[in-house]
Amino acid sequence: MTLPLADTSFVEATWILVVKSIVIFAVIFAIVPMLTVVERKLLGRFQARYGPNRVGPMGLLQPLADAVKLISKEHYRPRAAIPALYYIAPSIVVFTGVATLAIIPFGNVQDGFGLYGIDVPIGILYFFAFGSIAFYGLLLGGWASGSKFSFLGAMRAAAQLISYEISMGLALLGAIMMAGSLSLVSIVEAQDQIWYVIPQFVGFLIFLVAGFAETNRAPFDLPEADAELVAGYGTEYGGMRYGSYALAEYIEMFVISAVAVTFFLGGWRGPGPGFLDPVWVVVKIFAFLFLFMWVRATLPRVRYDQLMSLGWKILLPLATVNVLVTAILVTVT
Amino acid sequence: MNDSAEFPYIADEGIVELERGPEPGGLGGAYRAFGETLRGLKTTFARIIEGPVTIQYPEEKTPVYPRFRGRHKLHRFEDTELEKCVGCSLCAAACPADCIRVVAAENDPENRVSAGERYAEIYEINLARCIFCGYCEVACPFDAITMGHEYELADYNREDLVFTKEMLLAEPVERTPLRREGE
Numbered sequence: 417m418t419l420p421l422a423d424t425s426f427v428e429a430t431w432i433l434v435v436k437s438i439v440i441f442a443v444i445f446a447i448v449p450m451l452t453v454v455e456r457k458l459l460g461r462f463q464a465r466y467g468p469n470r471v472g473p474m475g476l477l478q479p480l481a482d483a484v485k486l487i488s489k490e491h492y493r494p495r496a497a498i499p500a501l502y503y504i505a506p507s508i509v510v511f512t513g514v515a516t517l518a519i520i521p522f523g524n525v526q527d528g529f530g531l532y533g534i535d536v537p538i539g540i541l542y543f544f545a546f547g548s549i550a551f552y553g554l555l556l557g558g559w560a561s562g563s564k565f566s567f568l569g570a571m572r573a574a575a576q577l578i579s580y581e582i583s584m585g586l587a588l589l590g591a592i593m594m595a596g597s598l599s600l601v602s603i604v605e606a607q608d609q610i611w612y613v614i615p616q617f618v619g620f621l622i623f624l625v626a627g628f629a630e631t632n633r634a635p636f637d638l639p640e641a642d643a644e645l646v647a648g649y650g651t652e653y654g655g656m657r658y659g660s661y662a663l664a665e666y667i668e669m670f671v672i673s674a675v676a677v678t679f680f681l682g683g684w685r686g687p688g689p690g691f692l693d694p695v696w697v698v699v700k701i702f703a704f705l706f707l708f709m710w711v712r713a714t715l716p717r718v719r720y721d722q723l724m725s726l727g728w729k730i731l732l733p734l735a736t737v738n739v740l741v742t743a744i745l746v747t748v749t
Numbered sequence: 750m751n752d753s754a755e756f757p758y759i760a761d762e763g764i765v766e767l768e769r770g771p772e773p774g775g776l777g778g779a780y781r782a783f784g785e786t787l788r789g790l791k792t793t794f795a796r797i798i799e800g801p802v803t804i805q806y807p808e809e810k811t812p813v814y815p816r817f818r819g820r821h822k823l824h825r826f827e828d829t830e831l832e833k834c835v836g837c838s839l840c841a842a843a844c845p846a847d848c849i850r851v852v853a854a855e856n857d858p859e860n861r862v863s864a865g866e867r868y869a870e871i872y873e874i875n876l877a878r879c880i881f882c883g884y885c886e887v888a889c890p891f892d893a894i895t896m897g898h899e900y901e902l903a904d905y906n907r908e909d910l911v912f913t914k915e916m917l918l919a920e921p922v923e924r925t926p927l928r929r930e931g932e
Contacts, residue, residue, distance in 0.1 A: 462793045465803040714793040715786065730779060 433534060440517055440533055448666045449479035455666075455709050462713035482659075489655035496562025497652060505557030506653065506660035512550040513667030516543050520674040521601045523684045523693030531684070531694055532601065539598035540588055543675060544581065547630060550668065551577045554632075554639060557661070558649030569648020572720065573639035576629055579727030580636075584626035586735035590619040590742040591679045600675075604683030611682040618738045620680045622731050624707075627672040629727070631665060633708055635715035638723055673704035810901075812926040818881045818896040819925065821874055823917040826864060832918070833893035834872060835865030843888035848878035865891075872914035877907050898925040 453468060453476060460467025468475035493502060519542050523531030536542050551573055558570020592598060594615065595606035613620050629636040640648035647653075650661050677683060677700040686696035718726070771777065804811055813819065824833045836853030854870035862868040883896050899921050904910050 458797075461797045461801065464796045464799060464801055466801045466805070469805075710790060710793065714789040 428529075432529070436533055437518065441514060444514065444517055444667065444670065448663060448670065449483065450476075451666045451670070451705065452482070452662070453478045454705075455712075458706070458709045459713050462710070483656075486656045486659040491657075492654050494562055494652050498560040498562065501556045501560035502652075503657075505553050505560060506657045506664070507553075508556065509550050509553030509664035510660050510667070512546040512553065513664045513671060516546045516671045517667070517674075519543060519600055520671065520697075521604055521678060521683055522697045523690070524601065524605070535599055535601045537599060539600050539603070540592065540675070540679075541598060543671070544585060547668075548577065548581065550664070553661075553664070554649045557653065558639075561649070561652035563652050565646045565651040566649050569639045569641070569645050569651070572641075572645075573632070573649060576632075576636065576638060576723065576727075579724060580626040580629040580731070583622055583727060583731040583735045584630060586732070586739050587619040587622035587626060588675075588679055589735075589739045590616045593739075593742050593746050600678050600683075604678055604685065607682040607685060611680065611685070613680040616680060616738075616742070618734060619742075620676070622735045622738065623676060623680070625726075625731060627676060628708070628711065629723070631668045631672055631708070633665070633669065634712040635718050636723060637717060638720060641717060643717070669705060669708055670701065673701045673708070676704055677701055810926055812928040813898050813900065814928050817898055817900075818883045820876065820897050820899040820902060820912070820921075821879075821885065821917055822895055822897040823872065823914060824893055824895065825918065829864070831861055832863040832868060833891045834869045834889075835863050835891060835893070836867045836869035836872075837890065839888045839890065840885035840894055843884040845882060845884060846878045846880045848875040849873070849885060850875075869914060872917065873911055874917065875911045876902055877910040897921065898927070900925065 456478070457467035457469075457475065468478045471477040471481045493499065518533030519536055519539065521532040521535070554573040555570045558566040558568075558573065561567075591603060591612045594612060595603040597603060597606065628634075632639050638648075639645075640650055642648075645651070650658055653661060674697070677697060681700050684693035684697050686692065686699075688696075771781065825831060826833060836851055838851045838853065841847075841849040841851050850871065850873040851869050852871035853867045856862060856866060856868050881896065886895050894917075902910070
């Protein structure tokens with residue numbers, strides 16, 4: 417049985433790709449700032465308060481105020497910092513976050529036009545590649561700042577990446593084996609019978625936990641643990657450089673949610689005509705984003721050794737067993 | 750010497766076994782952690798349903814209790830519009846912060862200011878000094894001065910915090926909301 421890793425027969429014109437990347441970029445950069453205010457408002461509600469409601473109607477212009485404030489800040493660099501790396505690091509995280517968005521499918525090919533950036537044959541490996549590069553942004557930023565808090569945060573980020581990237585990959589491997597393809601579009605197409613959240617429930621849970629760790633979100637926000645490390649890798653950053661890190665965190669959150677939707681929640685599948693497909697994807701993504709914020713409002717930050725033992729002693733064996741069982745079941749049936 | 754001198758308690762009765770939670774780790778621990786996580790999520794979600802409890806301060810004011818001691822008020826008789834204060838200076842004498850200044854004057858029988866023989870020509874309270882103890886209210890024999898409910902007393906200059914008689918007699922522009930019974 418020789419299956420192709422992905423069907424790459426569908427190729428689009430270059431100008432279509434350019435237009436699509438601009439549209440995706442624009443839409444995401446409209447969504448992400450709204451995400452910050454939505455998160456703050458939701459956190460407020462979770463804590464029985466209102467959250468920001470002063471700037472604009474219902475506080476919806478808050479991100480604009482934040483951006484103006486951050487952009488107008490003085491560009492400050494510590495004397496001990498290494499200039500080039502210090503300046504480049506924040507852009508690495510933003511770049512990788514945006515680059516990953518390209519493979520997220522918002523719908524299948526409709527009228528000869530794929531509702532995704534690009535359907536790469538290596539599919540999810542692209543996501544992991546850029547996810548790993550994103551940590552260079554944190555690592556370099558922390559190291560190049562020349563501050564011990566930044567350095568500690570960066571070290572933690574690196575250790576966290578190693579601990580959770582493997583479990584995350586293995587968690588997705590189950591779904592990949594069931595679909596028999598690495599391409600995200602094919603994986604969604606393979607979920608026509610049943611969403612993989614049901615047969616791959618363990619994998620889904622592992623992916624979710626690892627996803628929280630990957631995005632440095634509570635309860636795994638140890639790299640920027642503000643109680644002990646000031647702000648971790650971001651300690652010495654101010655103004656829009658700090659803003660870039662915050663932006664990248666939200667983009668990554670969006671990407672992780674999108675990947676979870678694609679792999680486990682049937683991507684664009686939902687009732688209604690074809691043009692509703694992107695709506696379904698966004699609705700599902702927002703459900704995940706709500707979960708991210710809900711968990712942040714609920715769980716306290718774990719201790720560092722707890723983080724490590726959860727990753728290596730529980731998630732990794734569980735993911736391995738999950739892959740093994742899936743492999744056997746896929747081969748037998 | 751026996752043992753009881755060294756241990757001033759009866760060894761068998763004084764020791765209670767410590768109650769410990771279940772051991773973390775293992776499958777049971779993972780299960781419990783999962784359950785507790787869900788319980789935590791439920792707790793926070795209940796807050797969303799409950800709705801915010803904060804008071805949007807500049808628009809909504811914090812309600813105060815009826816006995817709240819805010820800024821002082823001077824009173825007039827409701828029927829005759831005469832001031833209750835007769836300028837006896839008992840409030841000034843009672844004031845531990847020494848923030849009340851009263852200068853009394855004789856009433857003109859043709860054109861009375863207060864109901865008594867004399868009235869307060871000058872009545873000033875320096876609210877920068879006031880400690881809101883309410884002794885002036887207690888000392889006053891005519892209930893001419895009471896502690897009001899107004900608590901927004903910030904100002905840019907200390908001089909502006911010296912409230913004159915006219916200011917203390919005037920009704921506040923906006924009434925401070927009162928707390929209801931049991932609130």
